[in-house]
Amino acid sequence: MVATFNVMFDYGGSDGSPGNSQNVDGLGPPNIRFKTNDNPTIDENDPVPIVTGQTKRSYWKQIYLKCTGAPSVKCNNFKFYTDGGGFGTGITLNVAEQFPTKNHGSSSGYEVATGTPGDTGDEMVANHAGVTSKVDAFGKTQGSPLNGPSVSEDSNQIDAVDETTNYLVFQLDVADTAQPGNKDDEDLTIQYDEI
Amino acid sequence: MEWKAVYDDGTSLSQFNEDGSENKYTDIKRGQLSRFIIYHGALPLLIIHLDRDKQLIYRRRVAMHLLGSKAGSSDVVILAGWQENRRGVNVQCLCFVFEDGHVEVLDRFYEDVGLFSHVKFEPEEKVGGQQR
Numbered sequence: 001m002v003a004t005f006n007v008m009f010d011y012g013g014s015d016g017s018p019g020n021s022q023n024v025d026g027l028g029p030p031n032i033r034f035k036t037n038d039n040p041t042i043d044e045n046d047p048v049p050i051v052t053g054q055t056k057r058s059y060w061k062q063i064y065l066k067c068t069g070a071p072s073v074k075c076n077n078f079k080f081y082t083d084g085g086g087f088g089t090g091i092t093l094n095v096a097e098q099f100p101t102k103n104h105g106s107s108s109g110y111e112v113a114t115g116t117p118g119d120t121g122d123e124m125v126a127n128h129a130g131v132t133s134k135v136d137a138f139g140k141t142q143g144s145p146l147n148g149p150s151v152s153e154d155s156n157q158i159d160a161v162d163e164t165t166n167y168l169v170f171q172l173d174v175a176d177t178a179q180p181g182n183k184d185d186e187d188l189t190i191q192y193d194e195i
Numbered sequence: 196m197e198w199k200a201v202y203d204d205g206t207s208l209s210q211f212n213e214d215g216s217e218n219k220y221t222d223i224k225r226g227q228l229s230r231f232i233i234y235h236g237a238l239p240l241l242i243i244h245l246d247r248d249k250q251l252i253y254r255r256r257v258a259m260h261l262l263g264s265k266a267g268s269s270d271v272v273i274l275a276g277w278q279e280n281r282r283g284v285n286v287q288c289l290c291f292v293f294e295d296g297h298v299e300v301l302d303r304f305y306e307d308v309g310l311f312s313h314v315k316f317e318p319e320e321k322v323g324g325q326q327r
Binding site: 005007024025028029030031032063065073076077079083142144145185188189190191192194 | 217219220221253254255256257258259260261262263264265266267274307308309310312313314315317
């Protein structure tokens with residue numbers, strides 16, 4: 001049958017053991033909000049502030065696909081890309097170039113998002129043990145995608161319900177040149193092959 | 196869209212049996228394959244003719260939208276084609292069938308166009324040969 005997936009992110013808990021797994025379909029639209037707190041709520045609380053001479057950050061978000069309907073054989077070749085747009089001057093959505101481990105039996109790559117609520121999140125390359133480099137997500141387009149998230153299930157493929165991709169880790173940086181207010185949605189996409 | 200594999204002796208294997216059960220892409224007997232048909236409803240939309248040297252390639256390529264105006268929806272392209280090793284050169288014919296019914300035909304995968312980028316070949320799909 002045709003595979004189906006939920007878009008999920010983990011939050012809370014402790015490193016390697018998330019407290020909650022959130023299906024974004026239950027939140028919106030909009031269904032993901034980058035904020036200065038480690039919760040899934042779509043609200044006006046804990047925005048990323050604009051502060052002269054500083055860059056403030058959202059808490060990082062660890063997003064993955066979870067299989068809810070198994071494919072006939074397998075799904076693989078996952079790639080991430082955007083519409084190449086962006087949230088405007090002074091705002092950068094970063095995505096990690098590494099994919100911390102997440103599968104149906106382990107969340108060993110999970111790191112609790114940290115920072116100061118209402119002020120800033122801790123920078124992900126310096127503070128997430130599974131992230132060593134990042135790129136501007138909006139530099140990743142259909143013609144130049146990020147080759148991942150990878151899969152750490154058996155045979156590096158998804159072929160059963162509850163199997164997942166590894167984490168895609170995102171963080172929003174806000175410089176003092178940004179304009180305040182809620183930003184329009186931008187298109188983020190994961191492409192994969194199924195047989 | 197569904198597929199049907201037709202063999203040299205006229206028998207065939209459909210993706211779905213009359214009882215609703217499903218046959219797998221990996222169930223296809225490649226050594227006897229003469230045609231691979233993509234159906235849109237009851238009508239054949241694309242027929243791939245094959246011989247012993249041509250190895251079938253098939254994928255359902257899905258673009259799942261996480262965020263934005265299309266969040267929660269997916270776009271699907273069906274890839275069906277073949278590749279063969281022709282005197283040491285890898286030759287491919289790749290058909291990409293879009294949801295609106297139009298078909299784009301390429302002679303190779305293109306990394307700079309995401310929908311047309313490489314698949315991860317299954318062992319039985321590989322033929323070798325120098326890439327053009």
